[in-house]
Amino acid sequence: MKARYIIALVFIAAAMGAVFSLYGKTSTYADFQYCNEHPGKEVHIVGMQVKDSATYYNPQENPNYFSFFIKDEKGDIRKVELNSTKPQDFEKAEKVVVIGKISGDVFKASSMLMKCPSKYNKTQM
Amino acid sequence: MQNEIKFLGEHLAIGNIGQLAIVLSFTLSILASISFFFATKQSEEDTSWLKIGRTAFWLQCISVVTVFFSLFYIIYHHYYEYNYAWSHSSNDLPAKYMISCFWEGQEGSFLLWIIWQALLGALIIWKAPKSWEKHVMVIISVSQVMLTSMILGVVIGDVKLGSSPFTLLREAMLDAPILQQTNYLEMIKDGNGLNPLLQNNWMVIHPPTLFFGFASTLVPFAFALAGLWQKRYTDWIKPALPWALVSLSVLGTGIVMGAAWAYESLSFGGYWNWDPVENASLLPWLIMAAAIHAMVIYNSTKKSAHASIVLTVIAFLSVLYATFLTRSGILGDSSVHSFTDLGLSGQLLIWLVFFIVATGYLVISTWKSYQSSRDADNFSAREFWMFIAALIFLLSSIHIVTVTSIPVYNKIAVFFNTDLKMAPPTDVISAYHFIQIPIAILLALGSAFAQYLKYKTTGTLKSFALKMGVYFLISLILGSLFFYYANLEKLVYGILLVSSLFALIANGAYIFDVLKGNIKAAGAAISHLGFALILIGVIFSSVNKTVISQNTAMFSLGDEKTDAENILLEKDKPMRMKDYIVTYLGDSEVVPNIFHKVNYKRVNEQDLVVEEFTLIPNTQINPKMGNVANPDTKHYVGHDVFTHVTSGPRKVEEPNDTAGIRDVKSYWLLEGDTLHSQYAIAVFDSSENLTMSDKNKYNADILVGAKFTIYTNSGEVYKLEPLFGVRKNEGVYIEDRCKEAGVILGFLNVDPVTKKIEVALGEKTPERDFVVMKAIIFPFINILWIGTILLGLGTFIAFLRRMKLAQNEK
Numbered sequence: 001m002k003a004r005y006i007i008a009l010v011f012i013a014a015a016m017g018a019v020f021s022l023y024g025k026t027s028t029y030a031d032f033q034y035c036n037e038h039p040g041k042e043v044h045i046v047g048m049q050v051k052d053s054a055t056y057y058n059p060q061e062n063p064n065y066f067s068f069f070i071k072d073e074k075g076d077i078r079k080v081e082l083n084s085t086k087p088q089d090f091e092k093a094e095k096v097v098v099i100g101k102i103s104g105d106v107f108k109a110s111s112m113l114m115k116c117p118s119k120y121n122k123t124q125m
Numbered sequence: 126m127q128n129e130i131k132f133l134g135e136h137l138a139i140g141n142i143g144q145l146a147i148v149l150s151f152t153l154s155i156l157a158s159i160s161f162f163f164a165t166k167q168s169e170e171d172t173s174w175l176k177i178g179r180t181a182f183w184l185q186c187i188s189v190v191t192v193f194f195s196l197f198y199i200i201y202h203h204y205y206e207y208n209y210a211w212s213h214s215s216n217d218l219p220a221k222y223m224i225s226c227f228w229e230g231q232e233g234s235f236l237l238w239i240i241w242q243a244l245l246g247a248l249i250i251w252k253a254p255k256s257w258e259k260h261v262m263v264i265i266s267v268s269q270v271m272l273t274s275m276i277l278g279v280v281i282g283d284v285k286l287g288s289s290p291f292t293l294l295r296e297a298m299l300d301a302p303i304l305q306q307t308n309y310l311e312m313i314k315d316g317n318g319l320n321p322l323l324q325n326n327w328m329v330i331h332p333p334t335l336f337f338g339f340a341s342t343l344v345p346f347a348f349a350l351a352g353l354w355q356k357r358y359t360d361w362i363k364p365a366l367p368w369a370l371v372s373l374s375v376l377g378t379g380i381v382m383g384a385a386w387a388y389e390s391l392s393f394g395g396y397w398n399w400d401p402v403e404n405a406s407l408l409p410w411l412i413m414a415a416a417i418h419a420m421v422i423y424n425s426t427k428k429s430a431h432a433s434i435v436l437t438v439i440a441f442l443s444v445l446y447a448t449f450l451t452r453s454g455i456l457g458d459s460s461v462h463s464f465t466d467l468g469l470s471g472q473l474l475i476w477l478v479f480f481i482v483a484t485g486y487l488v489i490s491t492w493k494s495y496q497s498s499r500d501a502d503n504f505s506a507r508e509f510w511m512f513i514a515a516l517i518f519l520l521s522s523i524h525i526v527t528v529t530s531i532p533v534y535n536k537i538a539v540f541f542n543t544d545l546k547m548a549p550p551t552d553v554i555s556a557y558h559f560i561q562i563p564i565a566i567l568l569a570l571g572s573a574f575a576q577y578l579k580y581k582t583t584g585t586l587k588s589f590a591l592k593m594g595v596y597f598l599i600s601l602i603l604g605s606l607f608f609y610y611a612n613l614e615k616l617v618y619g620i621l622l623v624s625s626l627f628a629l630i631a632n633g634a635y636i637f638d639v640l641k642g643n644i645k646a647a648g649a650a651i652s653h654l655g656f657a658l659i660l661i662g663v664i665f666s667s668v669n670k671t672v673i674s675q676n677t678a679m680f681s682l683g684d685e686k687t688d689a690e691n692i693l694l695e696k697d698k699p700m701r702m703k704d705y706i707v708t709y710l711g712d713s714e715v716v717p718n719i720f721h722k723v724n725y726k727r728v729n730e731q732d733l734v735v736e737e738f739t740l741i742p743n744t745q746i747n748p749k750m751g752n753v754a755n756p757d758t759k760h761y762v763g764h765d766v767f768t769h770v771t772s773g774p775r776k777v778e779e780p781n782d783t784a785g786i787r788d789v790k791s792y793w794l795l796e797g798d799t800l801h802s803q804y805a806i807a808v809f810d811s812s813e814n815l816t817m818s819d820k821n822k823y824n825a826d827i828l829v830g831a832k833f834t835i836y837t838n839s840g841e842v843y844k845l846e847p848l849f850g851v852r853k854n855e856g857v858y859i860e861d862r863c864k865e866a867g868v869i870l871g872f873l874n875v876d877p878v879t880k881k882i883e884v885a886l887g888e889k890t891p892e893r894d895f896v897v898m899k900a901i902i903f904p905f906i907n908i909l910w911i912g913t914i915l916l917g918l919g920t921f922i923a924f925l926r927r928m929k930l931a932q933n934e935k
Contacts, residue, residue, distance in 0.1 A: 003502040003509075003727055011520070014480075015523050018523055018527065018560050022527060022528060022550070022556065025550040025552075026514060026531065026547050026549055026550055027549065027551045028546050028813035029546040037559040044549075044551075047459055059693045059895065060205075060693060060895070063691045063693040063771075072140070072669055084690070084771075085691045085771040085897055088744070088752040088753065088754055088771075089751020091751065092751035099551055110551075111606040113460075115458075
């Protein structure tokens, strides 16, 4: 009987350990203002692509540099630099989630998620 | 008043049939639930309610199939007046992918699930022991009520119940004025099309398999609840176990098919990326594996009765929770692959809460009514370690669900007026590995030795310890060698490797040594063997995965963290990548695809070419959804070489594009004369009178060509031949250009006396076609695939054995 209680305790401890291993590792959905206040902190920013603004991708110069502008939820517009190629369906994405940190005026993104409305959702006519 | 408008060209009959069939299947599911419920109150002899229940369920099956074929008919005939067909298909969609339209949309994938559930119910009526049928069918029918309500599309008061796949386009988009014109269908010639990512053979079979896996978790769940309900608290385990094994086997196969798709299309960056949608499919598998271990313990020792019930119930609830996660839109910001909300999240949540509360009540209220065997726990007993294994599986799923549910915490916090803004870890992979790798080590170790123990007590452990010692020593030596030579970097990978090898050797030996090669009894051993191989394959393919295109000194990237894995390859300019010389040979186009030819030459240490192959990755040009790149792979026994074009082709240059041409001057040349430009020299070799066919082509009376050889500064040689002709006293000038050399030649005149020709030389900055690509080598990936096959096979063998045992019981 005793062994059971020990196992139960160990299991609960392990489960709590597994859950709390997340503590301090989670990131934050933030805006650019938060970034400025917390320089160097890696965050998630949900933003809308600023249509008609300049995107820059010149693979002959550097195939791993792509820059564009997004507007965060508060309406702040910033330049984002992504250390990778320009995604093929970038123009189709309205909402993007960029993950990275601010460096001066520029948001350096290590990765990006794009939400293309047409993929899983109805598009407008 | 809208009903009075007559819309032209609509095919409303088929949609009405489909919609009627949905309503019928919903109503018949309710009727079946009620009838089976009353049947449980009747004696064995009185089968009146049972007969009604069965008939209702059979008719429900027919209705569901009718729904399926109605929707297929609409997609097949391109009836774009239906929103589903317009949103998910198009005219040029190949027939084999038409079936894939079903799982691009929420409604279609619910339908798929409904069909499988109907089939499972029919199997229960047909095959299950009669003492279980009524109670189990109540639960299955209620679940069918739940699922069919999701596609009902009926508005009651202010509440919309479900979303119907037969909604018309003009009903779905009330804000689009053109759809309110009577002849709107004349304007809608084509559908929105199927996401190109789903146009893949794996995507034809992966979703149906996975949905069968999801649906099948219902059966053991229904048996468990029926057991509690009938006060047959432990009798349910024997008939439910084969179903649980089927569920595990099919779920596993479905997950692997998804992984194979993700691997081939690289759309998740590899076979497993801990994306929330992937995790959602793994959760039920892990918990079902835990439940099966508990059920097997009960069968042999009468212990773990409570654990069997709890785990079986959670396995099913995890499917509902996973469905809620992926379909409510809640994962919107954390997964690329989840559905967006169709307004069904409330309905999903209500069902989820209903099932949790109802089953929770049943499980807790009966908790004290039955007992597991009270035999003392013994460390040398097999069941002790199997129970630990079940707990570890559960632990793994607890961790995964904790991380995957981060968006849910944000939503919950909103109810407490807190804006949590919690996002998944920036390095989400390592957050998972931190817990999941130690768990994998424990599972591998346990699966190695537990089978050598006997149930209840093993007695003397001497021969056991000796065997395990030998197997472990072999694994340790092999593992250390691999660790050293394969350069596995981190010690934890080494420990995982040794544990996996231990599991591999011990389970392999078990089949031959203990079971004497009796495959029928080797279900567990083969599954464990497969599990060990999966782990070994994962270690090598992920730790030793090399992006060979990374290795470039072309650009200074500063001190940025360089995940600069893409390389620019100019046409015909070979580039060395590790052991390969890679050359981009150019494109060819077959609408809607552009195929990029990339040649690989493998060279040995003496720089001699030992092997050559060409990979043809392609880019599908899709103006509606964005271009999609499909990688191409060279498969070897030991590794795979991937080529993925990550930046699409540039716009095709207009042939008469004169932009950027500088310094157009003309010169008079004799044969052998040379023209100098900034990047190249052009030598006039000879002129020739051209043939009849060329003359006809340009509609010229006279046509002369001037042959030039171009030598670029970088030592390349090209041939050009501009043409000059006369058509009815008018000059015909056909220029020729070489964009690699930046030279454009125009043939302006010819002096028949001096044989001199007049040539215009235009210069442009030289440019080449190029692709931006990524080249990746995945080593030992085949070990992983073999492992997954063995795992599925082992589970299936176990199913056959348990089914036989359950039938003997009857």
